[in-house]
Amino acid sequence: MYPNLLDQKSRQVVEMSSEYILMSVIHNLLQGECNPDLRLLSCSILAPQCEKDRVIKPCRHVCENLRKTCLPAFDAIDMAWPYFLDCDRFFAGEEEGCFDPLAKLRGESELAVEDLLTEEPTTLIKFTHHSYSKMVSILKKTASRCPHIARTYSIGRSFEGRDLFVIEFSTNPGHHEPSE
Template sequence: MLCPPLNPPPSTAAVCSEINLGYCNDLDYSRTIFPNILGQQSRHEVESGAEYLLLSVIHGLLNGECSPDIRLLGCSVLAPRCQDLPSPAPVKSCRSACEAVRKGCGHAFEGIDMAWPYFLDCDRFFAGEQEGCHDPLAPLRGSPPGIVHVKNNLLNIQ
């Protein structure tokens, strides 16, 4: 007797969707993608994760130091900017922005004897400008939002 073939579970295709994360709703873009860079599949999974909880209390833990920089950086990992074309894909934040925040905030983490959060690992979750990246700190500097592309030493912001 032959059994009917089992249907594989539906794949979780990446799709762009509106950001509905209360702590990350003021980013300079409005659409994100799931799964995110950490592999979290949904807004609910992000909101119930330790990373989101840490972002929600970090201001108090660090006595206001590094805010809002650290929150914007963290939100850019948990709710990365979504690029629709040619197919939905996350746009990683710029490694240089991560390194600047880490340099400026490292002492605050040391002051409370806390390690730098793993999900803000500049080498692992961030991209170089030559790869195309998003600067989550642009609004703090008054820079235009967009994706940074460097080609032939010319800077393009889309």
């Protein structure tokens, strides 16, 4: 149901958002800590549960517990807790009627994995190995789709003489800003 809790009005807007990109790479940023919990918590904001044409917010206590558990991992990489996981703003108390997006992880549901699969394509980025030329193409294509926040450039050459391309995401790509 759109708009979601971040007021994003379509699936395409969600998939091009910085929140979606961060959610998709957070596992690598945190070296696997707090995942898949963080991914499911993020999904509960980007694609909230609906019932009778009404969005049901995820439970605040779930967010607070996960934040408390995961803050050391975020601190270790000097990264702030994502704003879109603000426990007070985007999550609800049990008295308001909420759902636990991590219940299935704890085995509190008998729903089979097959029941979760749909014919719609997944909205999560699949991490697969690409050839050098394919990776360069993906980096450049991504930057061209978001030119106001992204740019690619080479940071040198590999032993094989290939450019080592990186992609930069920033509110001001190409300009160093302290603490960003």
